[in-house]
């Protein structure tokens with residue numbers, strides 16, 4: 001069956017002053033209908049570029065270098081602007097980190113919600129849409145301007161807009177990172193519940209491994225603009241098969257026992273100016289051999305995981321990649337199931 005979303009060897013560059021930055025260096029990833037996929041990785045690994053590419057919402061200085069991105073079999077970079085707007089309207093929803101910045105500051109919430117819903121086949125019942133995202137006193141909220149809302153309220157409005165048409169895929173780029181910790185969990189729970197009701201797949205871009213492990217069925221780990229490990233969240237986070245996932249999982253806050261110091265991933269992530277000749281993690285990897293620096297790894301299957309590492313088979317199951325903590329947090333909480341396949 002055609003996957004809902006497929007990135008095939010997707011490479012995207014940014015032209016920055018005086019240099020070119022390769023943000024995506026051959027991403028391979030699929031999202032099936034009804035799946036919840038978390039994308040994790042350090043800053044600069046390419047998560048937001050991938051999320052924006054899915055809506056063809058990349059900044060003007062971005063350029064597709066090669067590869068393809070399809071939604072429901074339609075190749076996004078081959079569509080006209082009109083066709084792309086249709087795909088966005090009918091199939092995609094987006095929620096970003098900065099909720100107030102994603103709303104129009106000059107328009108009342110109700111007016112912009114109505115504008116966003118018009119022509120999208122969604123209910124124009126603005127109050128009802130605000131109630132769905134559990135906003136108390138929706139009439140008052142509809143009359144408010146974005147600056148009169150708290151971050152949590154504004155994010156709920158943005159979620160109402162994104163979910164009103166029951167999109168097939170919701171791309172959520174760190175949607176709770178700017179919120180207070182007590183609101184964060186409520187907002188995440190609500191997004192996953194609304195998606196489950198609507199049968200919407202989720203691509204959840206996040207730094208928070210533990211939250212991804214609790215909420216997503218699958219996790220894709222990005223490094224240097226590639227997906228270096230992909231598989232069931234409980235497996236990837238508890239029994240990583242890529243040295244980078246291992247380092248990341250051990251640096252995640254949930255992996256530290258009380259009083260224990262986190263072990264940051266040693267070194268700094270790369271800023272690529274072109275295709276990486278080998279594994280982009282080689283300079284920071286304790287297991288790297290010469291081949292890692294000169295030959296790009298191809299995907300290897302390790303149990304349910306797909307891994308980009310020359311030494312994955314050798315390292316599989318060894319104590320060298322044991323994770324403390326974050327994996328057990330994941331294993332005890334099954335991900336929220338989605339509402340089923342709409343095809």
Ligand SMILES: Nc1ncnc2c1ncn2[C@@H]1O[C@H](COP(=O)(O)OP(=O)(O)OP(=O)(O)O)[C@@H](O)[C@H]1O
Pocket residue numbers: 014015016021022023041042043044045046047048049050059061271272
């Ligand atoms: N508009 C831009 N112009 C130039 N370079 C950019 C631009 N946007 C992103 N980059 C660069 O592209 C690379 C990937 O960035 P991206 O924002 O996609 O990563 P990320 O994993 O989402 O990071 P974060 O978690 O910090 O949001 C980085 O090296 C970043 O500096």
